Amino acid sequence: MKSHAKVVVIGGGVVGCSVLFHLARHGWTDVVLLERDELTSGSTWHAAGGMHTINGDPNVAKLQKYTISLYKEIEELSGQATGVHLTGGVLLAATEARLDWLRGVVSKGRYLGIDLEVISPREAAELMPLIDPKQFVGAVRNKEDGHLDPSGVTHAYAKAARKLGAEAERFTKVEDIVRRPDGLWRVITNKGEVVTEHVVNAGGLWAREVGRMVGLELPVLAMEHMYLITEDMPEVADWNKKTGTEIIHAVDFDGELYLRQERGGMLMGTYEKANKVWSEFQTPWNFGHELLEPDIDRIAPSLEVGFRHFPAFQKAGIKQIINGPFTFAPDGNPLVGPVRGLPGFWVACGVMAGFSQGGGVGLALSNWMIEGDPGADIWAMDVARYGDWATMAYTNAKVRENYSRRFSIRFPNEELPAGRPLKTTPVYDTLSAKGAQWGVAYGLEVPLWYAPEGVRDEFSWRRSTDFDHVAKEVAAVRNGVGLSEISSFAKYKVTGEGAAAWLDRMLACKLPKPGRMTLAPMLKEDGKLIGDFTLANVGEGEWFIAGSGVAEQYHMRWFEARLPEDGSVRIEALGQKLTGLAIAGPKAREVLAKVTRADVSNPAFPFMAVARMDIGMAPCLVGRVSYTGDLGYEIWVAPEYQRAAYQALIKAGEEFGIGLFGSRALNALRLEKNFGSWAREYRPIYGPLEAGLDRFVAYGKEADFIGKQAVLAERKQGGKLRLRAFIVEATDADVIGDEAIWHDGAVRGWVTSGGYAHHSKKSVAIGYVPKEIADRPDGFEIEILGKRHPARVQPAPLFDANFERMRA
Numbered sequence: 001m002k003s004h005a006k007v008v009v010i011g012g013g014v015v016g017c018s019v020l021f022h023l024a025r026h027g028w029t030d031v032v033l034l035e036r037d038e039l040t041s042g043s044t045w046h047a048a049g050g051m052h053t054i055n056g057d058p059n060v061a062k063l064q065k066y067t068i069s070l071y072k073e074i075e076e077l078s079g080q081a082t083g084v085h086l087t088g089g090v091l092l093a094a095t096e097a098r099l100d101w102l103r104g105v106v107s108k109g110r111y112l113g114i115d116l117e118v119i120s121p122r123e124a125a126e127l128m129p130l131i132d133p134k135q136f137v138g139a140v141r142n143k144e145d146g147h148l149d150p151s152g153v154t155h156a157y158a159k160a161a162r163k164l165g166a167e168a169e170r171f172t173k174v175e176d177i178v179r180r181p182d183g184l185w186r187v188i189t190n191k192g193e194v195v196t197e198h199v200v201n202a203g204g205l206w207a208r209e210v211g212r213m214v215g216l217e218l219p220v221l222a223m224e225h226m227y228l229i230t231e232d233m234p235e236v237a238d239w240n241k242k243t244g245t246e247i248i249h250a251v252d253f254d255g256e257l258y259l260r261q262e263r264g265g266m267l268m269g270t271y272e273k274a275n276k277v278w279s280e281f282q283t284p285w286n287f288g289h290e291l292l293e294p295d296i297d298r299i300a301p302s303l304e305v306g307f308r309h310f311p312a313f314q315k316a317g318i319k320q321i322i323n324g325p326f327t328f329a330p331d332g333n334p335l336v337g338p339v340r341g342l343p344g345f346w347v348a349c350g351v352m353a354g355f356s357q358g359g360g361v362g363l364a365l366s367n368w369m370i371e372g373d374p375g376a377d378i379w380a381m382d383v384a385r386y387g388d389w390a391t392m393a394y395t396n397a398k399v400r401e402n403y404s405r406r407f408s409i410r411f412p413n414e415e416l417p418a419g420r421p422l423k424t425t426p427v428y429d430t431l432s433a434k435g436a437q438w439g440v441a442y443g444l445e446v447p448l449w450y451a452p453e454g455v456r457d458e459f460s461w462r463r464s465t466d467f468d469h470v471a472k473e474v475a476a477v478r479n480g481v482g483l484s485e486i487s488s489f490a491k492y493k494v495t496g497e498g499a500a501a502w503l504d505r506m507l508a509c510k511l512p513k514p515g516r517m518t519l520a521p522m523l524k525e526d527g528k529l530i531g532d533f534t535l536a537n538v539g540e541g542e543w544f545i546a547g548s549g550v551a552e553q554y555h556m557r558w559f560e561a562r563l564p565e566d567g568s569v570r571i572e573a574l575g576q577k578l579t580g581l582a583i584a585g586p587k588a589r590e591v592l593a594k595v596t597r598a599d600v601s602n603p604a605f606p607f608m609a610v611a612r613m614d615i616g617m618a619p620c621l622v623g624r625v626s627y628t629g630d631l632g633y634e635i636w637v638a639p640e641y642q643r644a645a646y647q648a649l650i651k652a653g654e655e656f657g658i659g660l661f662g663s664r665a666l667n668a669l670r671l672e673k674n675f676g677s678w679a680r681e682y683r684p685i686y687g688p689l690e691a692g693l694d695r696f697v698a699y700g701k702e703a704d705f706i707g708k709q710a711v712l713a714e715r716k717q718g719g720k721l722r723l724r725a726f727i728v729e730a731t732d733a734d735v736i737g738d739e740a741i742w743h744d745g746a747v748r749g750w751v752t753s754g755g756y757a758h759h760s761k762k763s764v765a766i767g768y769v770p771k772e773i774a775d776r777p778d779g780f781e782i783e784i785l786g787k788r789h790p791a792r793v794q795p796a797p798l799f800d801a802n803f804e805r806m807r808a
């Protein structure tokens with residue numbers, strides 16, 4: 001074994017081998033994979049070998065498509081058979097709600113280049129003969145589903161990597177990982193030590209244990225999972241003989257089942273409701289190529305549905321039941337990327353669908369390590385979407401929920417209950433008593449809307465029970481004044497003698513003067529967005545930044561990796577050490593004036609001003625800015641004072657009819673202002689010109705801000721895309737996000753977000769289209785639940801196009 005390597009990959013499952021292959025293919029060949037046993041000694045060897053392109057997140061779906069397209073290449077390069085059978089498949093819907101969901105999947109597939117088609121139950125039965133069509137209302141055909149040999153694929157990756165110059169050492173167990181003072185890592189094994197610049201934790205079932213070697217508690221947990229294999233079935237033999245083809249894949253969402261042919265019989269797997277965690281706290285090191293005890297009672301309810309939906313199974317004998325463990329992150333997507341605070345330590349774990357996702361994970365991680373950027377929008381699987389709040393018990397609750405709902409519908413207005421409430425603010429109970437319906441962001445409870453007694457969300461793809469109530473919340477803001485809780489923003493404090501110079505380099509905007517704020521895009525070297533913030537110069541060398549709450553860890557990882565080493569800049573993520581309230585609407589100033597002695601008149605405290613002031617008895621930091629697009633104030637307050645500030649504002653607002661509003665009303669308000677948001681409109685694949693944030697970029701500023709050369713080039717060349725707001729002729733359902741945008745009969749773009757703008761009474765969609773067509777007055781259509789609706793570009797905001805209200 002070599003004593004030095006540029007990279008050590010820990011784990012020889014499908015994911016580690018894919019990472020090794022991709023690093024070598026990308027030109028890093030001084031890389032070694034360490035496997036404590038034979039390759040495939042974790043979950044990989046007993047996988048059912050199914051592969052699919054579809055995923056709830058379109059960017060993950062793209063990487064799944066890449067994974068499937070890769071198998072031919074690694075087979076050719078390695079000479080190792082992968083056993084890939086691209087049979088195609090059907091996704092079955094037994095209810096109308098499920099069919100609506102599938103229509104959304106088809107719409108996404110259109111711009112992702114995934115060939116999907118809605119078909120009738122009868123057509124599905126013609127493709128997959130075991131189906132009882134009477135049990136279903138519709139289906140989707142996917143040509144890119146299939147199955148493979150898990151061991152063959154893993155060895156093909158490893159052999160291909162070796163051919164390119166990488167090494168893989170078997171029977172080499174990593175026992176400890178120690179960071180040296182010079183920043184290199186000592187990877188200590190039972191066979192000696194390797195010193196390396198980069199460590200990749202691809203430990204699969206042992207990812208937690210490998211993480212613990214460096215003090216990291218990763219939010220992953222293994223679940224038991226069962227599939228059965230039948231004896232040979234005459235129906236299968238008949239079909240094979242008649243058509244000369246295999247029986248294709250099927251996913252029966254309502255039965256929570258997946259099926260495919262296995263030799264002369266069938267394989268049927270299920271994500272059972274009565275699921276079971278495996279090795280809750282610690283994975284035993286002596287676990288290897290053994291299986292777990294099958295428990296047919298646990299999967300019996302799913303099998304009953306399976307026997308009804310696929311009657312031929314009723315007569316089939318069961319040859320074998322496989323029960324094996326594999327890992328999940330709380331939301332079921334992988335954990336990939338560099339770990340904040342541990343330079344050179346990377347993770348590629350929590351991969352629950354290694355044969356659909358392993359290639360994409362390897363590609364993204366190798367790009368990230370070599371180029372400094374994953375090369376794709378991989379937010380949905382970035383390890384930084386979790387922070388310390390994702391504790392072991394939280395992970396346990398969420399993974400169990402996720403497993404049991406793997407094939408369940410999640411409606412756009414449906415909030416999942418497990419692991420909640422976790423983080424709450426001091427006004428939580430007060431707002432609950434007012435009917436707050438809670439959502440969650442980065443572990444924190446966030447008010448979505450306020451329901452009268454007896455009214456709750458009815459889960460639906462269409463407008464639902466909240467519609468009229470959200471309309472009232474919007475009206476309170478536009479006609480008088482509303483109050484909302486905004487603690488879910490990320491808040492950062494930046495101080496130190498080097499703070500201004502550092503911010504000038506990190507952010508693309510012009511730095512504001514003391515007492516002023518600005519919108520602040522943050523760019524990567526390639527000129528694409530990595531953040532969008534509000535930056536406030538609080539004075540006396542203190543800076544305050546507010547940004548997307550879900551991206552706190554993501555942004556701290558970025559900030560900390562770029563801090564000067566001399567300690568001249570300090571940045572702190574304030575989390576819930578600072579909570580927030582916002583008031584907005586034409587009467588907002590009058591409310592504020594009643595509770596503070598500060599002069600908040602327009603000349604003294606104009607739009608984008610920031611100042612410390614007391615609100616009632618509570619010391620606060622107040623900024624005159626509002627995401628509602630109205631006259632408004634964001635109020636930052638330490639948690640011990642939040643209730644006092646809240647009560648003072650509510651009392652002062654009584655005479656103006658102050659109303660509470662939640663994030664759904666906020667969405668309706670910002671839509672009619674064409675305001676975008678991070679993780680939706682603003683993502684690391686769009687440039688500021690494309691995203692409409694170029695007006696906040698100080699192209700001419702002296703500081704050589706990150707991404708400057710690239711955005712100057714973008715400005716010259718014009719970029720490729722444009723973000724546009726559309727008014728959609730929708731009737732009872734609005735866009736959710738990720739729908740296809742059509743122009744002149746062809747799919748040309750995608751929706752990033754949208755909804756109903758209650759004040760303007762318009763259905764709004766925001767999305768990206770190629771710049772060449774972005775200003776065409778007509779010809780657009782937006783697909784909602786499988787139907788195309790006429791849409792037109794809305795260049796100026798529907799509400800207050802001249803921004804008079806915000807500045808009033």
Ligand SMILES: Cc1cc2nc3c(=O)[nH]c(=O)nc-3n(C[C@H](O)[C@H](O)[C@H](O)COP(=O)(O)OP(=O)(O)OC[C@H]3O[C@@H](n4cnc5c(N)ncnc54)[C@H](O)[C@@H]3O)c2cc1C
Nearest residue numbers: 011013015036041042043044048049050174204205354355
């Ligand atoms: C019953 C079942 C059916 C499944 N069906 C499918 C399917 O149809 N399609 C699909 O895509 N996925 C399926 N999966 C999931 C799939 O198996 C996983 O996504 C995949 O195997 C994860 O691979 P991995 O490389 O991350 O982890 P693992 O396979 O667990 O590999 C981790 C490797 O790291 C090694 N290791 C760990 N710690 C150390 C250390 N300290 N030193 C050295 N080596 C170490 C281990 O020995 C192991 O070989 C199924 C899983 C199960 C259990």
